[in-house]
Amino acid sequence: xxxxxxxxxxxxxxxxxxxxxxxxxxxxxxxxxxxxxxxxxxxxxxxxxxxxxxxxxxxxxxxxxxxxxxxxxxxxxxxxxxxxxxxxxxxxxxxxxxxxxxxxxxxxxxxxxxxxxxxxxxxxxxxxxxxxxxxxxxxxxxxxxxxxxxxxxxxxxxxxxxxxxxxxxxxxxxxxxxxxxxxxxxxxxxxxxxxxxxxxxxxxxxxxxxxxxxxxxxxxxxxxxxxxxxxxxxxxxxxxxxxxxxxxxxxxxxxxxxxxxxxxxxxxxxxxxxxxxxxxxxxxxxxxxxxxxxxxxxxxxxxxxxxxxxxxxxxxxxxxxxxxxxxxxxxxxxxxxxxxxxxxxxxxxxxxxxxxxxxxxxxxxxxxxxxxxxxxxxxxxxxxxxxxxxxxxxxxxxxxxxxxxxxxxxxxxxxxxxxxxxxxxxxxxxxxxxxxxxxxxxxxxxxxxxxxxxxxxxxxxxxxxxxxxxxxxxxxxxxxxxxxxxxxxxxxxxxxxxxxxxxxxxxxxxxxxxxxxxxxxxxxxxxxxxxxxxxxxxxxxxxxxxxxxxxxxxxxxxxxxxxxxxxxxxxxxxxxxxxxxxxxxxxxxxxxxxxxxxxxxxxxxxxxx
Amino acid sequence: xxxxxxxxxxxxxxxxxxxxxxxxxxxxxxxxxxxxxxxxxxxxxxxxxxxxxxxxxxxxxxxxxxxxxxxxxxxxxxxxxxxxxxxxxxxxxxxxxx
Numbered sequence: 117x118x119x120x121x122x123x124x125x126x127x128x129x130x131x132x133x134x135x136x137x138x139x140x141x142x143x144x145x146x147x148x149x150x151x152x153x154x155x156x157x158x159x160x161x162x163x164x165x166x167x168x169x170x171x172x173x174x175x176x177x178x179x180x181x182x183x184x185x186x187x188x189x190x191x192x193x194x195x196x197x198x199x200x201x202x203x204x205x206x207x208x209x210x211x212x213x214x215x216x217x218x219x220x221x222x223x224x225x226x227x228x229x230x231x232x233x234x235x236x237x238x239x240x241x242x243x244x245x246x247x248x249x250x251x252x253x254x255x256x257x258x259x260x261x262x263x264x265x266x267x268x269x270x271x272x273x274x275x276x277x278x279x280x281x282x283x284x285x286x287x288x289x290x291x292x293x294x295x296x297x298x299x300x301x302x303x304x305x306x307x308x309x310x311x312x313x314x315x316x317x318x319x320x321x322x323x324x325x326x327x328x329x330x331x332x333x334x335x336x337x338x339x340x341x342x343x344x345x346x347x348x349x350x351x352x353x354x355x356x357x358x359x360x361x362x363x364x365x366x367x368x369x370x371x372x373x374x375x376x377x378x379x380x381x382x383x384x385x386x387x388x389x390x391x392x393x394x395x396x397x398x399x400x401x402x403x404x405x406x407x408x409x410x411x412x413x414x415x416x417x418x419x420x421x422x423x424x425x426x427x428x429x430x431x432x433x434x435x436x437x438x439x440x441x442x443x444x445x446x447x448x449x450x451x452x453x454x455x456x457x458x459x460x461x462x463x464x465x466x467x468x469x470x471x472x473x474x475x476x477x478x479x480x481x482x483x484x485x486x487x488x489x490x491x492x493x494x495x496x497x498x499x500x501x502x503x504x505x506x507x508x509x510x511x512x513x514x515x516x517x518x519x520x521x522x523x524x525x526x527x528x529x530x531x532x533x534x535x536x537x538x539x540x541x542x543x544x545x546x547x548x549x550x551x552x553x554x555x556x557x558x559x560x561x562x563x564x565x566x567x568x569x570x571x572x573x574x575x576x577x578x579x580x581x582x583x584x585x586x587x588x589x590x591x592x593x594x595x596x597x598x599x600x601x602x603x604x605x606x607x608x609x610x611x612x613x614x615x616x617x618x619x620x621x622x623x624x625x626x627x628x629x630x631x632x633x634x635x636x637x638x639x640x641x642x643x644x645x646x647x648x649x650x651x652x653x654x655x656x657x658x659x660x661x662x663x664x665x666x667x668x669x670x671x672x673x674x675x676x677x678x679x680x681x682x683x684x685x686x687x688x689x690x691x692x693x694x695x696x697x698x699x700x701x702x703x704x705x706x707x708x709x710x711x712x713x714x715x716x717x718x719x720x721x722x723x724x725x
Numbered sequence: 726x727x728x729x730x731x732x733x734x735x736x737x738x739x740x741x742x743x744x745x746x747x748x749x750x751x752x753x754x755x756x757x758x759x760x761x762x763x764x765x766x767x768x769x770x771x772x773x774x775x776x777x778x779x780x781x782x783x784x785x786x787x788x789x790x791x792x793x794x795x796x797x798x799x800x801x802x803x804x805x806x807x808x809x810x811x812x813x814x815x816x817x818x819x820x821x822x823x
Binding site: 351352353356357358360361363365366368369372373374385395415434435436439545546547568572574575578579580581583584587616619682683 | 745747748787789791793794795796797798799800815817818819820821822823
């Protein structure tokens with residue numbers, strides 16, 4: 117096969133056996149890769165009602181046919197399993213070098229099942245696959261784990277070339293927002309898939325690949341890559357702002373238009389945001405830029421705080437982590453960088469961990485969370501408390517033991533479930549949807565919970581990319597959300613291309629690289645339909661897991677509490693507006709308006725029935 | 726009904742616009758500006774284009790424009806927007822993503 121490596125590695129952790137299976141070309145074409153192929157295997161092989169932390173859940177890592185080919189930003193892979201956080205299908209996308217290295221070793225996917233009797237890690241060196249003891253790694257942080265595995269490799273050249281993915285203490289302790297980390301600082305953050313890895317007693321995967329991926333039409337592929345690269349270079353957003361400021365460059369802008377949430381979505385347009393902007397982090401703490409495999413943008417980079425109390429190293433934070441710190445009302449850039457570093461080192465999602473801390477701060481300030489349960493007086497603006505609670509969560513200590521069960525568990529325990537701002541039990545991200553109505557619909561309908569990544573309508577509604585739409589109207593939002601979701605699922609996530617690259621290269625440019633790499637004769641519409649197929653398959657998994665139409669909802673805070681500032685002060689998302697968008701969306705999706713199920717006709721159209 | 730005094734006298738009335746500059750646009754602020762912002766006087770009825778010209782910002786320089794907290798996006802169509810007394814105009818280098 118071209119584009120795809122052509123093999124699936126299956127590992128039964130219970131028996132310790134590994135086997136290689138050929139990737140079926142028809143299956144690959146239909147589901148492409150990434151979350152597509154992973155969803156299909158989950159649907160076929162995992163009972164949606166399974167306990168997510170039991171051996172019967174499967175944990176899948178899945179790359180796309182563009183991953184590792186040299187496609188512009190073709191660095192990505194997707195972790196998938198039933199999520200312990202949401203109880204629905206869980207996905208988390210990551211870049212760095214690990215996904216491409218797996219392809220070079222000859223595998224498109226790894227399917228992990230069962231549970232090892234003792235902690236192990238998976239060693240892959242091309243055709244050599246073995247489970248090794250991880251007893252000495254258990255309890256170690258993410259950077260410690262990587263360093264120890266490298267030290268075990270006698271050949272220092274091989275050690276340097278090996279890519280490692282692992283969990284930290286949070287994953288071992290089955291924390292429901294535990295991340296799976298790779299290359300030390302890249303996080304497959306959302307949905308608690310690190311806990312699934314921990315439940316299997318799998319600490320890490322180390323991979324060294326010496327092969328390469330062939331592309332079907334080398335000359336066309338070379339030209340398509342050059343065209344994609346030219347688009348990125350010509351776009352000041354991708355070629356200048358993003359490398360300079362990272363995604364945190366959005367902080368001041370989104371704050372000025374009333375979109376950056378503060379204090380657990382209670383406030384907006386707070387002046388303090390300027391203190392935690394991407395500009396400040398770049399100026400004070402960024403050491404240099406660092407990109408993922410085949411990335412001309414390089415939005416990340418090692419960062420360092422040298423002054424107490426928040427000294428330490430971290431990758432440059434993403435916008436969503438800036439948001440989390442604003443949601444805790446901590447306007448200290450050093451605390452932001454430290455929080456990011458602590459979460460990465462312990463292997464915990466900055467978003468759900470921080471959002472749950474913000475919820476705890478509100479519960480405490482309103483008198484619902486007693487001081488004795490926290491151990492100190494907890495209030496908004498306390499950066500040290502924000503970091504301490506993240507650490508306690510990873511180790512399930514103190515209040516961290518409650519936070520570790522997820523924001524819904526915390527808010528319910530203290531009698532105010534409405535104060536955890538979530539969808540499908542996953543924390544809402546950095547967008548006040550009273551002012552971005554398409555994003556409200558996208559969140560509500562996202563299969564993995566309140567996910568901004570898989571239908572980022574904010575790009576058009578607020579940033580004006582590729583064209584400006586009115587964020588306050590509901591007209592046209594249902595087709596926009598559907599198109600963005602299908603596009604992201606099909607041509608980016610499934611193909612293995614970084615979502616951020618859409619800031620520079622256009623979907624047709626990505627498609628041209630996908631088609632030249634695979635040579636299967638894709639039409640653009642076919643890839644969009646594959647995205648729709650993937651979305652519906654994931655929807656079916658959720659419905660069979662017990663989620664219902666009622667889970668396509670929006671937190672009451674946005675519906676009932678008027679905006680406290682910004683250009684639309686006093687504004688709420690009207691219930692009837694939301695319902696109208698949702699109805700339009702169901703109609704566009706071909707889903708039953710009463711049950712939320714895809715209709716028989718839709719499933720036949722998508723070759724899912 | 727009385728015509729506006731500026732019409733009768735032929736004098737030009739001025740309005741004050743608050744500009745807030747971010748990222749690369751900071752360098753276009755007057756030397757007296759502090760904290761990334763400044764108050765600029767323009768003729769009444771002037772457009773965003775006139776403000777950009779006064780600040781020395783070439784019209785094709787990519788940017789996101791925000792007026793009074795409302796994003797006008799990346800488009801140069803915003804240039805024809807008529808400004809009013811007390812408007813707050815913010816300019817950002819193109820940003821995106823989350």
